[in-house]
Amino acid sequence: MKQRKSLAKTVMGITLAGLLAMTFTGVSFAGEKFGLKDIPTIKNKTPIHISVFGGLAVAEKLMPIHMKAFSEKTGVPVTYETLIMSSIYPKMNVELLAGTGAYDAIIVEASTTNEWAMYLWPLKELAKKYEPGGVAALDEYMAGFDETMVRTCSDRKGVLYGVPYWNYQMFTAYRQDVFENPTEMADFKKKYGYDLAAPKTRQQLYDQGEFFTRNKGDLLKGEPLKENIYGLGLMAGRFEINDEFSSLVWGAGGHWANVVRDKNGDPKELVITKKDKQILKEAIIYYKSLLKFASPGCLTGHWDFTTPQFVEGKCMIIPFLYASLDSWTGSVKDKIPGAKMALSLPLGGQPYIGNFHTAVAKASKNPEATYWLIKYFGSFDCQTEIHEGGLSAVRRDVLDNPKYKSPDWWEIAGRRGEANSAGFKAQQPYVNDYLHFNSVAMGKIYEMQIVELHEAAIGEVTPDEAVKRITEQTIKMQKKFGELPIREEK
DSSP: OOTTSTTTTTOOGGGGHHHHTSOOOOOTTGGGSOOGGGOOOOSOOOOEEEEEEETOHHHHHHHHHHHHHHHHHHOOOEEEEEEEHHHHHHHHHHHHHHTOOOOSEEEEEGGGHHHHGGGBOOHHHHHHHHOTTHHHHHHHHHTTBOHHHHHHTBOTTOOBOEEEEEEEEEEEEEEHHHHTOHHHHHHHHHHHSSOOOSOOSHHHHHHHHHHHOBOTTOEETTEEOSSOBEEEOOOOSTTHHHHHHHHHHHHTTOOSSEEEEOTTSOEEEEEEOHHHHHHHHHHHHHHHHHGGGBOGGGGGOOHHHHHHHHHTTSEEEEEEEEGGGHHHHTTHHHHSTTOOEEEEOOGGGOOOEEEEEEEEBTTOSOHHHHHHHHHHHTSHHHHHHHHHHTSOOOBHHHHTOGGGGSHHHIIIIIHHHHHHHHHHHHHTTTGGGOGGGTOTTHHHHHHHHHHHHHHHHTTSSOHHHHHHHHHHHHHHHHHHHOSSOEEEOO
């Protein structure tokens, strides 16, 4: 889950060491799909330079391998620089604005596509120049990606700028073994009057957070606890808290700002409605109510605080977990005998969603080779290796591979693939109307939101004050940096 997201939606870092020891293999029908063999002769041999996701063990391992294969095939040298997520946004802003041409391929987070579009090549323009089959060939290639992911690689007018590389979506992770334990099920139903199952409503999540918050000596699955445990694992520190709130707001049918379109379907203005403000206020109040069921450390915690809690059996539910962390979180089975995790859609059924994609800088010294490189990164073979390594692929034909349904592959790739497919389906009707993917100013708005939401969570401001401040600053930033007009419904 942004460059500024403390690697949250992003990564597993060294935690994937075990998975990375595996041999990555494609599937038997990969030969029918675009791959290295389909890259034509590239006349321009000018070396190209790109950045690699730092902190992402899978990406750090695989991107150089894929670059080497590309160079061997094409004769175009590829060099790279490893950048940690927190540095990508500010560094690329400077490089793109200055037009240095230091990077040929640019890593783009979905919320900054509109902001950086003027510095990137529209992919269809490059396809016209370099694809033997023209735009039709690019369209056929992009059909392998989920429509939702393609939208997040496009600007608000639908112009495609990048090839999806990996995605982040937030789901609810929970201890399936505990939820299916007969004693826990009976005790829960006796206390709350309904069956224990993956939470679908705010009341259900609240009840479950309360139910599973227990003290040392209390029983869990009939066994006395050796330490206090919490019902919930939250990431209330700055960065991820924004993503948790986006899931709450989106899941309640709200928006940070509504996108109003003209008769042609093009965005014409943004409106922060009374309904949006009320939904945000209620989300703040609700989120604060959950904090008593989470470790106090969560107020400064990020993904790398919350996921170990789950793995160590110190919390039973993570209401907002990036699917790319499921392999790590799922390792609870290796720590606790009989433990098992599951993923479900978050409250409201609309997960926070986005992706990181690779794009070709207009200042590139070799846009031809760069175009084919990013296309190769998004190929079925590369995406299969990424997905089996622990990140979340962006190709539907990878996510839906039948082999991942088997017991041997379920924990490695199947559970994450099934969850992501469900998330894509849930968000597809709505993703086009999120401010997140329609504002040039969204990167700056996001930075503001994480500060204000954190202040609200720790009680520095009231929910009403937080809504007022977020509304005012969103309008101010959109007017200063955005292209669409914005107003507040009074």
